[in-house]
Amino acid sequence: MGSKSQEQKPxxxxxxxxxxxxxxxxxxxxIVKHGHGCWSTVPINAGLQRNGKSCRxxxxxxxxxxxxxxxxSSHEEDTILALHRHLGNKWSxxxxxxxxxTDNEIKNHWHSYLKKKVLKENAxxxxxxxxxxxxxxxxxxxxxxxxxxxxxxxxKPTLIPASHFRENSPPPSTADQWDPQxxxxxxxxxxxxxxxxxxxxxxxxxSLDSFAATSAAPLVGCSNTKGFAGGSADFGPDVSGxxxxxxxxxxxxxxxxxxQGTSGGQNSMTTTVSDGSASDVFSSQFSFDDQSSAxxxxxxxxxxxxxxxxxxxxxxxxx
DNA sequence: AATATCATCAACCGCGAACAC
DNA sequence: GGTGTTCGCGGTTGATGATAT
Numbered sequence: 001m002g003s004k005s006q007e008q009k010p011x012x013x014x015x016x017x018x019x020x021x022x023x024x025x026x027x028x029x030x031i032v033k034h035g036h037g038c039w040s041t042v043p044i045n046a047g048l049q050r051n052g053k054s055c056r057x058x059x060x061x062x063x064x065x066x067x068x069x070x071x072x073s074s075h076e077e078d079t080i081l082a083l084h085r086h087l088g089n090k091w092s093x094x095x096x097x098x099x100x101x102t103d104n105e106i107k108n109h110w111h112s113y114l115k116k117k118v119l120k121e122n123a124x125x126x127x128x129x130x131x132x133x134x135x136x137x138x139x140x141x142x143x144x145x146x147x148x149x150x151x152x153x154x155x156k157p158t159l160i161p162a163s164h165f166r167e168n169s170p171p172p173s174t175a176d177q178w179d180p181q182x183x184x185x186x187x188x189x190x191x192x193x194x195x196x197x198x199x200x201x202x203x204x205x206x207s208l209d210s211f212a213a214t215s216a217a218p219l220v221g222c223s224n225t226k227g228f229a230g231g232s233a234d235f236g237p238d239v240s241g242x243x244x245x246x247x248x249x250x251x252x253x254x255x256x257x258x259x260q261g262t263s264g265g266q267n268s269m270t271t272t273v274s275d276g277s278a279s280d281v282f283s284s285q286f287s288f289d290d291q292s293s294a295x296x297x298x299x300x301x302x303x304x305x306x307x308x309x310x311x312x313x314x315x316x317x318x319x
Numbered sequence: 320a321a322t323a324t325c326a327t328c329a330a331c332c333g334c335g336a337a338c339a340c
Numbered sequence: 341g342g343t344g345t346t347c348g349c350g351g352t353t354g355a356t357g358a359t360a361t
Contacts, residue, residue: 016330016331017329017330017331017354017355018329018330018355019329019330038346038347039346039347040345040346040347052346052347053331053332053346053347053348054330054331056347056348057329057330057331058329058330060348061329061330062329089349089350089351090349090350091349091350092348092349092350103348103349103350104328104329104330104350105328107350107351108327108328108329109327109328111327111351112326112327112328113326113327
């Protein structure tokens with residue numbers, strides 16, 4: 001057992017410490033071209049004097065596309081606090097609820113700032129239920145669907161754990177089956193025009209590790225432990241992609257499509273949800289600003305679409 | 320200006336789980 | 341079933357910059 005295997009290969013001296021820009025470039029280029037596959041072979045093939053573990057960490061925490069850098073918003077902090085109260089130090093699980101944030105980043109932020117904040121709050125004996133993030137705790141701990149569906153505020157999306165559908169009833173498979181309580185804040189629309197549909201997204205989409213590579217479009221990562229089977233992706237100059245949803249455990253098909261035009265300007269991501277037939281489909285569109293930080297590695301561009309998502313109280317996010 | 324202390328964050332380490340043989 | 345390998349997670353460390361004395 002253990003992680004000694006890589007290190008003990010005939011005393012190959014692995015470099016440690018901070019990564020240089022050249023090393024970053026080598027690693028990024030290699031993974032963009034070939035995917036990471038087996039991490040232990042990545043440094044060998046990429047010509048790096050690092051061990052696979054170090055490469056994996058560097059990719060996950062720093063080079064992976066879609067990472068959000070910078071200060072944590074108050075909403076993110078609230079989410080961390082609420083989830084930490086429920087999950088404890090499960091940084092990896094917490095990070096799944098914060099698109100673009102890594103577990104390491106969240107862990108650091110906790111130890112450097114949030115932990116003290118909590119201690120201070122406890123010292124002043126503020127009841128946890130009065131904190132603004134109690135709604136997040138509610139969906140974590142409650143078994144009531146009505147609790148899940150109640151939108152916490154006009155400015156915040158409704159968050160629904162995917163486990164709800166596994167534990168209760170299957171999710172709606174068509175647009176018409178969606179509970180208006182969720183999508184229209186309780187307002188039915190019998191015969192009139194369908195109200196503006198909410199943005200719909202899964203946190204998993206925000207992890208590019210969920211994307212499956214195709215021969216035409218070698219892409220990073222291929223695995224998803226929850227069985228989210230990918231479709232195809234093309235990160236060429238015209239960034240576009242189609243991703244199949246989970247069809248094995250009762251969840252409906254969901255195909256996020258995104259496309260970045262060559263003319264520049266604003267990018268968009270269209271999310272289409274269907275029951276598998278072409279006849280009953282609805283879609284919503286995300287917008288995200290052109291990110292100047294989009295990497296250009298060997299003519300592949302990354303869409304940093306996590307950075308500027310703004311979900312509102314009319315939106316639903318499956319976590 | 321020099322030094323000490325604190326805060327932040329990238330990276331390392333060790334462990335356990337999952338998997339392959 | 342036993343052993344080795346790989347991966348992912350969480351705790352911890354150490355370098356660096358900011359701030360206080």
